[in-house]
Amino acid sequence: xxxxxxxxxxxxGRAAAVARQIAALPGITAAEDVTGPYDVIVRxxxxxxxxxxxxxxxxxxxxxxxxxxxxxxxxxxx
Numbered sequence: 001x002x003x004x005x006x007x008x009x010x011x012x013g014r015a016a017a018v019a020r021q022i023a024a025l026p027g028i029t030a031a032e033d034v035t036g037p038y039d040v041i042v043r044x045x046x047x048x049x050x051x052x053x054x055x056x057x058x059x060x061x062x063x064x065x066x067x068x069x070x071x072x073x074x075x076x077x078x
Contacts, residue, residue: 014065
């Protein structure tokens with residue numbers, strides 16, 4: 001199982017709507033509005049890196065109101 005955080009910038013005033021839409025997608029375990037340089041932070045999981053990429057590109061990035069995403073895969077160093 002591959003897990004990742006997806007940091008999302010949205011159009012002004014769209015963070016709550018974007019988070020709600022993304023939270024309903026399969027493979028998304030959490031989606032929350034935040035303050036700072038990003039507007040929404042999402043936790044996602046997939047069976048492998050390719051599936052994670054498809055989730056981000058085909059599903060998450062197609063949500064109306066998103067201007068930029070940054071995907072940060074979780075690693076286990078110890």
